[in-house]
Amino acid sequence: MKKLLLILLFPVFAMAKIQVATTTTDLAALVKEVGQNQVEVFSIAKGTQDPHQVEAKPSFMIKLRDSDLVIAQGLELESAWITPLMQGSRNAKLAAKNGLLEIAELLEPIEIPKGNVSRAEGDVHPGGNPHFQLDPIRLGKAAVIIAQRFGEIDPTQKTFFETNAKAFQKKMDDKTKDWQARIKKAGVKEIVTYHKTFSYFCDRFQLQCDVHLEPKPGIPPTASHLISVIDQMKKRNIHLVLIENLYEDSVGQKLKQQIPTVSVNRVPVSVEGEPSLTTNEQLIERLVKAIEEGK
């Protein structure tokens, strides 16, 4: 009788998928690459939402109630809302030590502030910049980290997850060479962005992007700061502005009025930031094209 029960129940256990919640659509896309048909994933933030400012809706607690794991970018990007959501879900698995996987701190973060960190500098992240999702090499490493955690949750699928992650990492490595060559060919050396969302992207593709429309992270543009931006763009001959589509583009139009030759492009910075973007690769391809077209 016991044997019969085991035989009947085995397929049920074997087919149990890992339930994953991610804070962003970029992480959800990564989870799909690694877990494929062995995971079910949902993202709390939409691709058009600023992950700094997601509201902790109780309906997310219901979705987290049955999750095996929460994956976050980390470095305090989601700290204002992910903790109350996880606590509100009353899910013992998430309350355990390994219930939350924060990725960015494991990927050699950049822009770690030196000295005392103060809110006088705006929305500063003491552990470094959390927006690694536009760096294809770090995305590959993140896939491997996720595969390791999935393997701990379901050891029977460990090899499957690791194989998928390695394949994704190799694809990203290969694509990076192609993207680097295309950006180099486009001749773009510097870009202006709204927020420090592009820091990892610029670092990877040898672009200089130290001019931002925000005077300080999280602080909306002021008239005096825009004058300073326009001045720097003219002096340094910067012709391309990429505005993350989380922000309105009225500032970009003001820049265009002052420098008619400038190319202002409102771009997605997350998977599903535009309806057609369903993978991390498509997102970076979209940004590389924006640079090629805006040169």
Add this chain to the structure above:
Amino acid sequence: MNLRLFSVFLLTSAMGLNTFALTAPNMSANTLFLYRNSNFHKEDVNVTTPDQEPNGFDLQEAELQFYADVDPYTRLNVLLAVAQSYVTDNTTVSQEWGIEPEEVFAESNALPATTLKIGKFKAFMGKHNTLHSHAYSFIGAPLANTTLLGDEGLNDAGISAAVLLPSSWFSEFTVQYLRGKGENEQFNSPTPGAGVGLIHWKNLVDLSDDLTVELGASYANGQNSFRKITTLSGADLTFKWRPSDGGRYNSLMWATEYLSRTQNKEAVTAEKGTGLASWIQYQFAERWAALVRYDNLEVKDSFDPTNLLNDKTERNSLALVYSPSEFSSYKFEYNQKHGGETNSDNENTEKSVFLQANFTIGAHPSHTY
């Protein structure tokens, strides 16, 4: 606890942290500065009725909060309010500052689907009663809350269990038992062990990715100072809209709350108080929001008609909020209240203007949605 004692407490705490290298709890401070001008208030507090707030500029309240995990099973939240009160000897009035434990409670999710809480906390009697002053949409709480639940709301020591029901939408059922003493006169029974039972049912449904509706119902029952029963009942309905595309710049909230209190006393008609508040908050730019509110209070068969008039009071409020960041805001508010008490010139309509500055430093936990 006075300020000197509190300083010693902070100092010894800090020494303890250094000595034993323990992880410091998350700490934050919030301050509310308020300018008030009302035809019902004067620059000087009345010596015979000092329980009022004078016109002019003042520190309305400061709040100090500490929270951290105690161990893998429990979290502790300590919230101290620094506020002033007026003390009179019938010839002079003096202003005294004190530190009070506004909320001090331990929480645990040790039981499946349940949040257990023990300590002193704001009871789940309606939605507004659980808010701290700096999270109010308007300067003051709705008339029904301040009159029927008390100036500080229904806030008492007790235990609480909030269970997440196994439904496809957010549905939470909360049971609380309060000791029925302290600041809440409606439950201040002289009978030993006479506590207050309270239940709250909260439901929240996503109508779309951008729009949610929340519906809550509350009921509380306990013995009053006349050894008879006081009952409270309430309902709240909140719509929130924030588009996932462009939500940084526009959002809307419409909240409505109803409260009712019935107090019984031997050989007289039960006293009945009811109140409704409805307000809309519209964020029209990244840093700006406009608010409008209507609220009322109606009392019948008051046990103390001198201090709690048998009358209907209505209030209309308008406010404009400017928030340079999520840690600071400035609020301009105009209120017009008609009915209820009169001022020294026998005027029945109160007109008041407020300007409030709200600042937060440190690691402050996010407010409930």
